[in-house]
Amino acid sequence: MIDLRSDTVTRPTPAMRRAMAEAEVGDDVFGEDPTVRALEEETAALLGKEAALYVTSGHMANQLGLYVSVRSGDEVWAHEHHHLVGDEQGATAVLARALPRMYSEGTAPSDALLEEWISGRGDVHRAEPALLWLENTFTGRVVPLSEQRRVTAFAHRHGLRAHLDGARLWNAAAALEASPAKVAEGFDSVSVCFSKGLGAPVGSALAGDADTVARARRARKLLGAGMRQAGIIAAGALHALRHHRERIAVDHARAALLAERIARVPGLGARAQTNMVLVDTPSGRAAAYREAFARHGVRVLEIGPRTLRAVVHLEITDGDVETAATAVAKAAAEL
Numbered sequence: 558m559i560d561l562r563s564d565t566v567t568r569p570t571p572a573m574r575r576a577m578a579e580a581e582v583g584d585d586v587f588g589e590d591p592t593v594r595a596l597e598e599e600t601a602a603l604l605g606k607e608a609a610l611y612v613t614s615g616h617m618a619n620q621l622g623l624y625v626s627v628r629s630g631d632e633v634w635a636h637e638h639h640h641l642v643g644d645e646q647g648a649t650a651v652l653a654r655a656l657p658r659m660y661s662e663g664t665a666p667s668d669a670l671l672e673e674w675i676s677g678r679g680d681v682h683r684a685e686p687a688l689l690w691l692e693n694t695f696t697g698r699v700v701p702l703s704e705q706r707r708v709t710a711f712a713h714r715h716g717l718r719a720h721l722d723g724a725r726l727w728n729a730a731a732a733l734e735a736s737p738a739k740v741a742e743g744f745d746s747v748s749v750c751f752s753k754g755l756g757a758p759v760g761s762a763l764a765g766d767a768d769t770v771a772r773a774r775r776a777r778k779l780l781g782a783g784m785r786q787a788g789i790i791a792a793g794a795l796h797a798l799r800h801h802r803e804r805i806a807v808d809h810a811r812a813a814l815l816a817e818r819i820a821r822v823p824g825l826g827a828r829a830q831t832n833m834v835l836v837d838t839p840s841g842r843a844a845a846y847r848e849a850f851a852r853h854g855v856r857v858l859e860i861g862p863r864t865l866r867a868v869v870h871l872e873i874t875d876g877d878v879e880t881a882a883t884a885v886a887k888a889a890a891e892l
Contacts, residue, residue, distance in 0.1 A: 597609040731831070
């Protein structure tokens with residue numbers, strides 16, 4: 558079975574397992590785990606930020622970024638399909654008690670929409686805007702750096718903070734041929750994932766200025782998420798950060814080839830900007846195609862009534878791409 562549901566399905570490489578087994582550890586709640594500290598310092602440096610905090614998941618990194626940026630009842634402006642809104646169990650309302658204000662078009666809000674939304678600021682009847690949220694990559698699409706700069710400049714001009722959900726920031730950087738720091742530039746806080754794209758088994762990080770990260774560290778403890786000898790898992794993330802970033806372009810090339818092959822299949826469309834192939838099926842048939850692909854040995858994820866997602870990762874070879882493309886064509890012919 559070729560598993561293309563997500564780049565989170567990867568298993569540690571032998572070298573990564575050795576790094577984890579040999580990791581130097583200490584009590585991270587006391588700030589004494591040298592491997593965790595090394596991971597946090599290297600992550601912060603790569604992102605051009607003062608500090609970073611290692612956490613168990615991208616969900617936690619995002620929610621901590623929100624928690625330290627808003628007060629109860631404040632607005633956070635985000636796309637209706639951002640993970641913050643639809644994939645984190647309503648934690649925005651439960652933990653930070655913030656109100657999402659959502660747009661539906663594009664990968665970033667337009668100037669006209671931003672001006673419209675900010676115009677009602679100070680009205681006693683409405684929530685106060687506090688945070689602008691972007692995601693890069695966004696469902697496999699790359700947000701141009703010019704768009705990010707436009708939005709963060711607006712946020713800071715009006716006294717709002719800006720957060721980047723950079724779960725796949727490493728992929729965005731590779732696609733944009735830019736440094737991670739350039740992608741993170743202008744944001745007050747940034748979340749990055751080590752298990753997406755990089756192939757680590759556990760963990761994400763929240764990066765920002767020293768004060769933001771210090772407050773996030775306290776909030777992590779509030780959630781009961783302080784870790785002790787976490788260097789064992791942090792070593793996997795550190796190995797991935799040091800050894801797997803440079804190979805991300807290989808995944809992108811394989812995804813582009815897979816998309817090209819699937820696009821030739823009658824009745825299907827496909828596109829890829831990074832390691833994520835979005836497959837368009839006839840309206841309302843995504844589930845049927847997903848099941849047919851699985852019968853032919855290819856697992857993908859259904860993300861809409863007519864859209865499937867296939868994510869290329871470090872366990873997928875050139876041969877797997879060819880096998881998967883052939884299997885998709887055979888499955889589609891049966892429908």
